[in-house]
Amino acid sequence: MICRFLTLLSVFVFSILSVAGQNGLIAYVRGGKEIRFINPDGTGDRQFWTHKDLFPPLGIFELAWKPDGTELAFSSAHEGLVSAYMADIYSIKRDGSNLRRITNPPDRAGLARLPQGSVTVKVISAGFVGGDNPGKFIVYIAGAEDPQVIALGEGSTTVVFNRVADFGKVPQSIVVIGNEYRWTVPGVDVVAGRNVTATMPISGQGIELRGAFRPVWRADGSRISYRDGLCLLNSTSATPAPGTHPYAPLFAGKNPTGSCSWDWGKTSATANQLFYTSNDSESAIYxxxxxxxxxxxxxxxxxxxxxxxxxxxxLLPDGSGLLYSTMNHFWDSSNIFLYDFGSRSTTQVTKLEKAFARKFSVAPDSKSIVFERCTDKEADEGCDLWTIGVNGAGARMLVKNGVDPAWGK
Incomplete structure (x- = not known):
């Protein structure tokens, strides 16, 4: 009897360890201020990364594991005052080392290693129409140690940045921030050891929600795609040079409307294929x-x-199909559906009523999903993470109070 008990116990422990090991690691966001790791069996919940300058709702947004599981990309606003974007894409190694800013590089910590110059910026009010003039604005030039606050009514004001990293023979962008609006210009070529001048006009309404969100890796790990606040899709090298401001739209011509969800093909044959949603003529995936x-x-x-x-x-990592989550006709619940490429058929995975299955991630073996189960269609309060089989079986709560899951190797 004792031998049988020990045998069963060892089998149970081995199966738990096998699930955790074979099915990888899940990263998620809690409270907009921390990235956490948890094993797929619910064990090992721990904090992975946070930053003192995170102030939700300007916090951490979506996450994405590199296909080989060695790096985690994420969108974060912790350097939103020292970037042209309110939120940038970052990458960090699985062991917590080598944090890098992917969009608008380098990050703040990398500036001191570069040669320094100075920049005098003349900010001109040229017809502010972004609602009520807030009076005070934040001005920043890429490479500067810190932003500066100015008061600006009609006319102009001048501000000097004494220490600005020189990114080489490239223009370094200038941004003015007023409430939720941003105005940017390509800027000026900073020259080490010298002062250069630049003009920054504020005209029109500015751009709202200018940032980089929802990182998606290419299957070979060479590029990361992302969207802005209006769901315009772009991509950049996963190893960009300092001062890089890529303009590499994922589409030729006009970006389709409603392309807020997309994925790159997962197999070598589909690595250059883009799957995306659009609602400009019908609500479909292309x-x-x-x-x-x-x-x-x-x-x-x-x-x-x-x-x-x-x-x-x-997309499923094995390339056999795709999953999507969408609202019902009454907008009082949302569920996840599986579309199989081979049979061209759709099946419902989750069957929630008066609850919302929202963002999700697929296990590396394509057999399970981790998803947000929320009480509201938009708010993050009241969201827990659940797992379920792609076949709709075995739904269970993974962890309370979590959003933006990413399941990696």
Missing amino acids: QVTEGGAHPGTKVTEFSDLANQHTKDMR
Whole structure:
């Protein structure tokens, strides 16, 4: 009896360890201020990364594991006052080392290693129409140690940045921030050991929600795609040079409307294929070669109503199909659905009522999902993370109070 008990116990322990090891690691966000790790069996919940300058709602946004599981990309606003963007894409090694800013590099910590110059910026009010003039603005030039606050009514004011890192023979962008609006210009070439001058006009309304969100890795790990606050899609090298401001849209011509969810192909044969949502003519998912024009090939509809949105959309790592989450007709619940490429059929995975399955991530073996189960269609309060089989079986709570899951190797 004792031997049988010990045998069963060893099998149980081995199975738990096997699940945790074979099915990788789940990263998620809590409270907008910390990235946490947890094993797929619910053990090992611990803090991985945070920063003192995170102040939600300007906090941490979506996460994405590099396909080989060695790096985690994430969107964060912790350096939103020292960047042209309110939130940038960052990457960090699995062991917590080598934090890098991918969009608008380098990060603040890397500036001191570069040669320094100085810049005098003349800020001109040229017709501010972004609602009420806040009076005080924040001014920053890429490479400066700190931003500066100015008061600006009609006319102009001048500000001097005494220490600005020289990124080489490239213009370094200047940004003015007023409430939720940002004005940017390409800027000026900073020269080490010298002072250069630049003019920064504030004209029009500025850009709202200018930032980089929802990182998605290319299958070979060479590039990361992202969207701005209006769901315009762009991409950048995963190892950008300082001062890089890439303009590499994922589409030729006009960006389709409603392309807030997308993914790159997961196999070598589809690595250059882009799968994306659009609602400009019908609520559907399309496939196109990266850099191609919309509309591509229609894969499937995700709603029979026009102008709808998905909460998320991801391909299965084995390339056999895709998953998407979308609202019902009454907007009182959302669920996850599986579309199989081989059979061209759709099946419902979650079956929530008066609850919302929102953003999710797929296990490396393509057999399970971790998803947000929320009490509201938008707010993060009241969200827990659950796991479920792609076949709809075995739903269980993974951890309370978590959003933006990413399941990696």
